[in-house]
Amino acid sequence: MYQLIALCLLLLSLPLQAQQVEIRGTRIWTAPDRTRLVLDIATSVPHKIFPLENPHRLVIDIPDARLKDKLPVLKADEPLLIGIRSGVRAGNDLRLVLDLKKKVRAKSFLLKPNERYGHRLVVDLAPAGKGMGKKATGDKPRPTPRSRLRDIVVAIDAGHGGEDPGAVGAAGTKEKVITLQIAHKLARLVKKEWGMRPVLIRKGDYFLRLRKRIQLARKQRADLFVSIHADAFRDRRVRGSSIYTLSHRGASSEAAKWLADKENSADLMLGIDLNENDALLATVLLDMTQNATLEHSNLAANRVLAKLRKVGVVHKNKVQKAGFVVLKAPDIPSMLIETAFISNPEEEKRLRSKAHQAKLANAILAGIKSYFTKYSPPGTKFARGGRGPEHSHVIGSGETLLEIARHYDVSLTSLRKVNDIHGDRIRAGQTLTIPGS
DSSP states (O other): OHHHHHHHHHHHHHHHHHTOEEEEEEEEEEOSSOEEEEEEESSOOOOEEEEETTTTEEEEEETTEEEOSOOOOOOTTOSSEEEEEEEEETTTEEEEEEEESSOEEEEEEEEOOOSSOOEEEEEEEEETTSOSSSOOTTOSOOOOOSSSOBOEEEEEEEOOBTTBOOOBOTTOOBHHHHHHHHHHHHHHHHHHSTTEEEEESOOSSOOOOHHHHHHHHHHTTOSEEEEEEEEOOSSTTOOOBEEEEEOHHHHHHHHHHHHHOHHHHHHHTTTOOOOGGGHHHHHHHHHHHHHHHHHHHHHHHHHHHHHHTTTSOBSOSSOEEEOOGGGOOTTSOEEEEEEEETTSHHHHHHHHOHHHHHHHHHHHHHHHHHHHHHSOOTTBHHHHOSOOSOEEEEOOTTOOHHHHHHHTTOOHHHHHHHHTOOSSOOOTTOEEEEOOO
């Protein structure tokens, strides 16, 4: 009799054990303003987080859960975390403890499955005293001093990042990695240019909200926003680069959002204090601003597309229109560059090549310079005229000396003379000095 009861109790306990939620993976992403912990979970779960002090810790309790894999080992330079450890409490409940270097503010939320991931529990950490998901103080652009000429600011945005890998090629190449590599190369080239200053929107492997990217560009008073991507399509034969600017429909919908935010719209209108009686004025001013921005987005994009044609195949011969969120800053000319189709095996291989990445970065820079040479913002060194002192060019695979001379509108003789070249033999990766005006 007792054996039968024990057997029944054992059978009753099996379904309860089977219902325990699995934590299938744990990842850490570090951004300049926060650290994100992501837990891959089998299903949506209740959870609780709370801080402890002396020393600083953050506790995450998940009922009826168990770890399937090991917790990650953190790098020594992780700004907020010392380490992560786990334990079991109350029989089946999982407790994770984050050992902290300092006091933090934390928030957690659940994400539903998408085409790439299942259920996820996300915990965001930021240093105590800094806002989490709110506009930080000092986010308004600083006024530009009028007493001196300033550099043109180019915001370079590497698409995707962190938990969002973007498109993935057949060989496993992740779009987020390629875009960051090209962005860094482009930033180094821009930095060498007279009268220009680069701003990297994403500097490492972390996730940034699309509108946060716009905010960072506006905070730096960017004159141009360039978002770098690598396209994908179900047909692997599709190839070539393409460039997008914001469609008029996307601009119209964005205008409504900006006008709904008095602070943003006032900031956009050169400091004019807008109130309910100024609604018509705000609409007219914003419409004028957006029309000018769209026009210059297209002018800049066409010049970059012309240079990309010299690098390889273009997927579309004209600049395309779309409603990409990162293009929606009403006061910054913006473009999104699909450098190639990472889904095409040949293009995926080229995208992994450092020499080809340099070739793309050089082409994008040449297009940007061509645009600003003709349409220089007032108060900039470019607006004063001339190209300034000499600058450099990193030779890409397959480039010839004659092509580079034509690319920069300089004579082949002057290019040879400045670089002490007596023939036409050059090599990929070599740095050339481009003579200035």
